Structures are given as structure tokens and as C-alpha cells.
Amino acid sequence: MSQPSQTETSIYSPRPCRLLSVNKLTPQDKLFRLQLRDGSELQHQPGQFIQLSIPGLTDAPLSVASSPTRNGYFELGVRKAGILTSALHRLQPGEQVGIRGPFGRPFQLDDLRGKQLLLIAGGCGLAPLRSLIQYCQDRRDEFATVQIFYGARSPQDMLFQQDLSAWQTGGSFNCRYTVDKKPVDSCFDGETGLITNLLNDLQIDAANSCAVIVGPPTMYRPVISALRRLGLNSEKQIMVSLERQMRCGVGKCGHCTIEHLYCCQDGPIFWLEEVEHLRGAL
Numbered sequence: 677m678s679q680p681s682q683t684e685t686s687i688y689s690p691r692p693c694r695l696l697s698v699n700k701l702t703p704q705d706k707l708f709r710l711q712l713r714d715g716s717e718l719q720h721q722p723g724q725f726i727q728l729s730i731p732g733l734t735d736a737p738l739s740v741a742s743s744p745t746r747n748g749y750f751e752l753g754v755r756k757a758g759i760l761t762s763a764l765h766r767l768q769p770g771e772q773v774g775i776r777g778p779f780g781r782p783f784q785l786d787d788l789r790g791k792q793l794l795l796i797a798g799g800c801g802l803a804p805l806r807s808l809i810q811y812c813q814d815r816r817d818e819f820a821t822v823q824i825f826y827g828a829r830s831p832q833d834m835l836f837q838q839d840l841s842a843w844q845t846g847g848s849f850n851c852r853y854t855v856d857k858k859p860v861d862s863c864f865d866g867e868t869g870l871i872t873n874l875l876n877d878l879q880i881d882a883a884n885s886c887a888v889i890v891g892p893p894t895m896y897r898p899v900i901s902a903l904r905r906l907g908l909n910s911e912k913q914i915m916v917s918l919e920r921q922m923r924c925g926v927g928k929c930g931h932c933t934i935e936h937l938y939c940c941q942d943g944p945i946f947w948l949e950e951v952e953h954l955r956g957a958l
């Protein structure tokens with residue numbers, strides 16, 4: 677019998693990975709840096725996800741939070757949600773997990789190149805978007821202006837705070853963030869209010885702009901309305917990321933469908949025009 681190819685192996689059976697480091701991002705989120713045990717690169721593209729497994733537990737989809745331009749490792753920003761993610765949060769550097777993938781349709785980089793980018797994330801959505809932001813940072817010449825907008829519930833829910841400060845001061849991007857509510861005694865120096873407040877006063881060249889939105893379902897419609905007011909339309913100007921419960925990750929089990937679309941293969945990244953008319957998509 678012939679041996680399965682590398683591609684078949686990474687789709688159906690988990691490849692062992694070593695945890696290089698674990699860092700706390702918020703009280704419920706951690707950043708995991710991993711390396712494939714055979715030393716190879718993950719070879720993902722920004723926006724793709726992997727299925728992470730720990731022996732004895734069901735695997736879970738997690739977006740890659742680092743750019744493929746950073747060699748020798750990949751990173752996952754993971755919220756403690758249930759059984760698998762709690763077990764992952766208990767692991768220490770040096771321990772092993774399994775991963776299948778990378779899977780899914782990534783951000784369409786060819787359509788973003790040369791454009792003025794509005795990269796908009798809410799809550800955990802900053803994890804997948806960070807992969808694209810790092811890519812833009814490392815290939816800065818390929819893109820026109822890059823503006824980052826991030827909204828979180830409170831200062832202590834904000835992911836990647838060190839990155840946000842670096843993006844704000846590094847000179848490559850315009851980066852603004854806001855929290856829904858700020859505790860009275862907080863020393864948080866960002867803005868307060870919904871993420872749409874950050875978009876209302878923007879001056880952009882709408883015809884040459886592209887927006888990417890990754891966040892909780894409640895964020896999509898108001899943000900899309902704000903972008904339309906700025907002059908962007910659905911046709912190849914607004915990309916969205918849609919997350920659904922997933923099992924196989926490879927278009928076999930049907931867990932992730934939105935009407936005729938399989939989120940695991942046709943997405944998770946879609947052009948708005950592909951999904952806005954589908955029931956329950958946004």
C-alpha cells in the first residue's frame with residue numbers, strides 16, 4: 677500500500693507540535709507559540725485555522741494568530757471556553773499537542789495589495805486579524821495606508837495590548853482602539869464607546885479602499901453600515917470572517933454550513949457580497 681502524502685497526513689491525522697512558550701493576554705486568554713516537531717513550517721496563510729487536539733479530547737478550530745512571514749513558529753491566541761481550551765490553558769512550555777491543517781480560505785491578499793486597508797476587529801477577532809496585520813508589517817511596501825481599529829468590552833478584555841501599543845507608535849499603521857465601558861478607577865488611556873464611533877469621522881479614498889471585519893456576530897451589521905456611509909460597497913471592498921461550529925475542517929461532516937456554503941472550506945473568510953443575502957450568515 678502506498679504511503680499517504682504529506683498533505684493527506686496533515687488533513688486527517690494530527691501532526692505533533694511542541695509548545696515553545698505560553699503567555700497570558702487577559703484573565704481568560706493566552707498566547708501559545710508552537711513549533712511542528714519535525715521542524716517544518718506550518719505554511720499557512722493569514723486567515724486560515726488549524727484543528728488543535730489533545731489526546732482523549734475532541735479537537736477544536738483555532739485561527740493562526742501569527743504571520744507566515746515569521747519563521748520557525750506559529751502562534752494561537754486562545755480563550756478558555758470549555759473542555760479542550762481549558763486543557764490547553766493548563767499546558768506548559770515543552771509539552772505537546774497535535775494539529776491538523778492549515779485549513780480554510782484565507783484573506784484574499786491579492787485583492788488587498790495596493791489598497792488602503794481598514795482592518796477592523798472586535799473581541800477575539802483580533803487573533804486572526806493579527807496574522808494579517810503582522811503580514812502587512814513585514815511586507816509594508818505591498819499595501820497603501822493601513823488603519824487598524826479594535827473594540828473590546830473593557831480594558832481587561834483587550835487582547836494583544838503590547839502589539840496594539842507597538843502598532844500605534846511604530847509608524848507603519850494608524851491604530852485606534854476603544855472599549856465599551858471603562859471602570860471608574862481604570863488608567864486606560866484609549867477611547868470609550870462602540871467601535872463604529874472610530875469609523876464615523878474617517879477621511880478615506882473609498883474607491884481605493886478595502887475593509888476586513890473580524891469579530892462577534894453583533895458587530896457586523898453596524899460596522900458594515902458605517903463602511904457603506906464611508907462609500908465602500910459589497911463588491912470586493914468588504915471582507916468578513918464567519919465562524920461556525922466545526923468538526924472535520926475539511927468539508928466532510930456538514931457541521932459548519934450556511935445554506936450551500938461550507939465555512940471550513942469556502943470560508944472562514946468571505947467577501948460580503950458572497951454571504952450578505954444568506955439567511956443567518958451575519
Ligand SMILES: Cc1cc2nc3c(=O)[nH]c(=O)nc-3n(C[C@H](O)[C@H](O)[C@H](O)COP(=O)(O)OP(=O)(O)OC[C@H]3O[C@@H](n4cnc5c(N)ncnc54)[C@H](O)[C@@H]3O)c2cc1C
Nearest residue numbers: 736737738739754755757758759760761803919920921922
Ligand atoms: C474558524 C474558527 C476559528 C476560531 N479561532 C479561535 C481562536 O483563534 N481563538 C479562540 O479562542 N477561539 C477560536 N475559535 C472558537 C473555538 O473553536 C472554540 O472556543 C472551541 O472550539 C471551544 O472548544 P472547547 O472544547 O474548549 O469548548 P466546548 O467544551 O466544546 O464548548 C464550550 C463552549 O464553546 C462553544 N463552542 C464550541 N465550539 C465552538 C466553535 N467552533 N465556535 C464557537 N463556539 C464554540 C460551545 O457551544 C460552548 O458554549 C474559532 C472557531 C472557529 C470556527
Ligand code: FES
Nearest residue numbers: 925927929930940
Ligand atoms: S467542519 Fe466538517 S464540513 Fe465543515
